[in-house]
Amino acid sequence: MTKLSTDREILESIYSEYASAFSKVSLADDRDSSKIYVPIDVRAIARRLDNDAHVLFGRLYYHLDHKFRYKQDNGALVHLFAFKVGDERHCINYPYLAAILSEYREQHSSSRKSFLLAVAALVLSLGAIVAQLAS
Secondary structure, eight states, rough: OOOOOOHHHHHHHHHHHHHHHTTOOOOOOOTTTGGGGEEEOHHHHHHHHHOOHHHHIIIIIIIIHHOOEEOOTTTTTTTSSEETTEEEEEEEHHHHHHHHHHHHHHHHHHHHHHHHHHHHHHHHHHHHHHHHHHH
């Protein structure tokens, strides 16, 4: 049975795998907004994460895109993951992915710090109890 990766793990994997592809994109002509979309290989990402490719596609297309898609003032939708952009299939909005991933990383770091602080408080409490019992 394959595992289910977290949203952060999925986005981390895509971010690291396609960083060089996005850096090669020329943003000189800002009339073409499709340049921010990078085609991704869902099957390769699924293999790397030990996930089912169909489940991963569903997570990207039905869950993550739905969760993060928004409408601009002019009515245009901004997608995180688009089924098709121009001639390319399975495209990720790379700058938007980076922004979302940054927030996930911050949340993860904050949660980890809180957990470590709680563990330290527990250790100190147990030490105080042991010292109290010893005296």
